[in-house]
Amino acid sequence: MLCSSLPPLFFFLLIPSVLSFPLFSSDNLTLYGDAFFSHKAITLTTHQPTCSSSSIGRAFFIYPLRFLDPQTNSTASFFSRFSFSILSSPSCPSGEGLAFLIASSTHFPALSMGLPQPSPNSTSFLAVEFDTNFDPSLGDINDNHVALDVNSASSFASVDAFSRGIDLKSGKLITAWVEYRHAIKMLSVWLAYSSTRPSTPILVSQIDLSERLEDFMHVGFTASNGKGSSDYLVHHWQFTTFGHDSRSMDVIDEGDCFLCYEGDSTDFGHGSNMRVNERKKKIKEMALGLGGLTAFVVSVLAAMIVVCVFLTRKKGVVRKNMEQRQSCGTQTSKVPTRLSLSEIKSATMGFNRDRLVGEGASAKVYKGYLPFGGDVAVKRFQRQKDLNCLHNPFATEFATMVGYLRHKNLVQLKGWCCEGKELVLVYEFLPNGSLNKVLHRNFNSSMVLSWRQRENIVLGVAAALIYLHEECERQIIHRDVKSCNIMLDADFNAKLGDFGLAEVYEHSCSRREATIPAGTMGYLAPEYVYSGVPTVKSDVYSFGVVVLEVGSGRKPVEDDGSVVVDYVWSLWEKGKLIEGADPRLMGKYDAVDMERMLLVGLLCVHPDQSKRPTVREAARMLNKEAALPLLPPVKPRLRIRPISPQTHHVLGDCLNTDEPPYFTPRSHFY
Template sequence: MPCPSLSPLFFFFLLLLPSVLSLPFFPSDNLTLYGDAFFSHNAITLTTHQPTCSSSSIGRAFFIYPLRFLDPQTNSTASFSSRFSFSVLSSPSCPSGDGLAFLITSSTHFPALSMGLPQPSPSSSFFAVEFDTTFDPSLGDINDNHVGIDLNSASSFASVDALSRGIDLKSGTIITAWVEYRHAIKMVRVWLAYSSTRPPIPILASQVDLSERLKDFMHVGFTASNGEGSSDYLVHHWQFKIFGYESRSMDVVDEGDCFLCYEGDSKNFGSGSSMGKNEKRKKIGEMALGLGGLTAFVLSVLAAMVVVCVFLRRKKRGVKNMEQGRRSRLQTSKVPTRLSLSEIKSATMGFNRERLVGEGASAKVYKGYLPFGGDVAVKRFERENDVDCLHNPFATEFATMVGYLRHKNLVQLKGWCCEGNELVLVYEFLPNGSLNKVLHRNFNSSIVLSWRQRQNIVLGVASALTYLHEECERQIIHRDVKSCNIMLDADFNAKLGDFGLAEVYEHSSSTRDATIPAGTMGYLAPEYVYSGVPTEKTDVYSFGVVVLEVATGRKPVEDDGTVVVDYVWSLWERRKLVEAADPRLMGNFDALDMERMLLVGLLCVHPDDDKRPRVREAARILKKEAPLPLLPPSKPRVRIRPICPDGTSETQSVVGDWHSTDEAPYLTPRSQFY
């Protein structure tokens, strides 16, 4: 392949001339220091190390100019990403200081709280990512080594134990952090690593809308304090970038403006240009346009010609390798891949109705095919131009899936697309569809689940819910556990999906807000319908209904109005429980195992939520690792415990039994795979 002529390369490098000839700049030109902060060798030291343990040292460093966070093109809050490295040097004879925080604030002059964060004020606003190295129960700290997200308060509304993720903030080792906010999906994500390579999974991800926190212009920088301890908090490098709503990449953009860099840093930390170039550096750059600069320029052109020749020769091969790489990432990566709208339309033949496999009020599901990913389920959300993304089911489901969920019994998110007015999530495709389809829509079909398959399905759902309730970093209440949202793979293994109604809570949280009850009638716990407060026990109730569905083959509410819960309770009262078994099994099951499953189902739908087991306990009973439950001889009455205004708890007995009806079978839109 012939090499390109010199002329295009000459003009190409002529455009690059200013960056090629610019000299290293000094961070002191870019940053303003406050308090005890000072420039040290290739770093900023924010606090001073005192001989006494309680040094009360506070230091801050801000970019010299305020930055605009209002996107002038969309008139909305812009997104941003930041990459920086820091270290904490603690005294062996003193406790560690408060910590360090990456800070975006409306003012650089304010009274300080822990870590030097601003005190709340009606006239000011701030957002911070804290790297906390002390334990302060009054601020709700989880320990003395955590990462948190703060909004106008030193108390974090979301935090994670960094040590459990292999990061010791107080080790003295240089740590690289990536902080990113995407306004389109209202999400903040934070990564941490000891190396300069960003990990595939964020250490902390939380859905938050910063549009009310970030004013038109804000100051960006760092703050740290020692409080009752003594530590040196150093910031070594810092890059920052603001970009608009239309940005197409979901990855952190490292090529931002470098506010704190030194000569040679580009090899170790990434390149960037300063937004604060002043006249002094411009004059120095002009002085560099001498013989040495010209010689370097010519040599650069010659070297680049060789590189371009090699590049063009390998271009065709590179395209093929890139396609193979995308296939590999989509199939094996734990991080969802951003896809273009053209790829989505190609995969679904332009959202062809013949590809439609599921439809609800908020989304439609298509079977798609990606050349580099195989068969996928494409969930297309309904969205109008003025819909608030924060309250869109897409945002809720995406934030939950991408931030927390990795389990063999959960439907895995493979990719996503947010382009124009289209909001799309791409999931793994499960060929046997939903449990609802197999149980209730193929009564005369040859597909009849065996008893062993049914046991495996129930245990799979139990494993997924145990993970959500007890094993996740933050507890997740699904709120919509039902057979429509349980998918079956090629081997009829169960995978729970559809997190459009999910709620995420801190495990230690004791108070939860009441909401309009969401879910599907027949699966809703009576206390949830009454109070609107979701708990893990409301998920347990829904799980119990699914257990009874699987065992009996009946719908939660039959076409004639029969409720499966009441039906099974009536057989239990007449000591004919096993007669509830699905007749399509034709007796091919162990009677004791069937009785055990039905008893577990009844225990989970007990009207008194205190009598319901955790899902983990229910699974142990099913696996014969725990004794059979003791049930009353007849169905108990519903007992509701409302929370009174004075904070006391009282119990209300509802006269008669709780009866579900099919008058309004769906309180919220169904979103299901078929």
């Protein structure tokens, strides 16, 4: 146990730091406001003479901990486990709630739950709140929810605790686990009445805390009663930070990658400090055990029956409102389930080759069956010894898929497995496979995709991209939109999948960094190939290739080397665009609609990205809700001019002097 004689300098190093308080001591903690030690726990608030008398209390560890490395701008990953109970007064409304708090200061004006009040020089903070008061002005969903707050009392993400069978005001001992993994920029919260961590978190939010936290932060708890009256007790607390220097901590391990953990272990890096701590600190949770207090809890439970009846009636409305909140950082109770390797092997008959339905550069996909989930697609990632876990397809895809809400045109993640050397994602199974196989397989005429099916597929992909580009709180650029990654369900509805290359941005104006261009030739925008900077317009180009592919039935790059983009442009220049229609349709399509689809495809693959529409604008054109802009009579010639030296390179095979040159910094990708 850490004590007050420990030098503060110890906590200024960005190395693993472990705090564990099974028995709280004044040597380790500083209490503020109404907080006090009682019954081998911290009581943060006190009962007041009247229900309108406010009580606020806080408890912080005595030293600040270092969370941010200013040289690398990377935040330490951390894990916290604590148990608490909330005892409400039968004669007063419930208090505002309790929050696990990481703050840059311990002295600040307070708002709800004693959280810092925003101001020009306000305290930076991160809070996981256990809210027992419904305050519409703060965007609360009900009076029994778990939420994430970042520098604001208005929640960044929230979820109804009732949906997981947890009543925060029941008086029962509740255990919470809070975990942030910087490698995948994801914060997760688990909640249970027992001391065993559930397989599925109650709240998952994708967030980069390096932009939110300061170098040194204080860690602790805060609670307040507001106009109610409740006792907020913290019984046990464990907190651990993990730094990023792999020389002092083996955090990038072949069996970990900041994603794997066994049972309730918090040994992310397999370091000896954590193993010793786990063996020493696994103790039995303390019961309240006092006769008078037990009677009080019973009376509270009786009073809560009336409240539960009321909340049950409201539950359907709350859930409906939650489903309508389309925010990438918010995760509802429909989060992926962690599966054991034995369950995965049983589902796929030991990864039997007869179950193999797809294979890519980084993973193989098997058809599987789960007793509780039916048919599923099991994506088994290849493990490479020298793979950088911070930039691998499994970590990227898992973080992206679990970080945003469900959408009918996105392939849904059902579960995942990270055990030993196996990295597996489990998706819903879509019986008609990929668009690529359906579109380009040698079919009889009776098995060719109909015109209506093709229109529906293109609009489905558009809906998915509109959601990712515009409707998410954090914009997602897919970077690998192609027919192989578009799956078809039993009714041939399109669902976009494979987020192994996806880039997530805090907002649409975020600065894009140059990367190695990734994707498939034939689908890559010319400026992206040249600069290595992905944008929504590079996704639009890939979408345009898919549109041309669906309309013409041709591959992006045919076996003879001909490119579908050049082929359709040549037909446009000759005034014979309709001849680009897939001959296997045998004329069973509306000629005007077919020309419209091919024209929209050409607009999306315009060499100059500034001339391309957004996916939303393209969808409106396809739906005849917007007019088609005029295309130039010949394919524009794109000039890409580097800053230095004073030369320029030309892409394309036709020159139109009316078109301005396209400027971009030179890179080694050209």
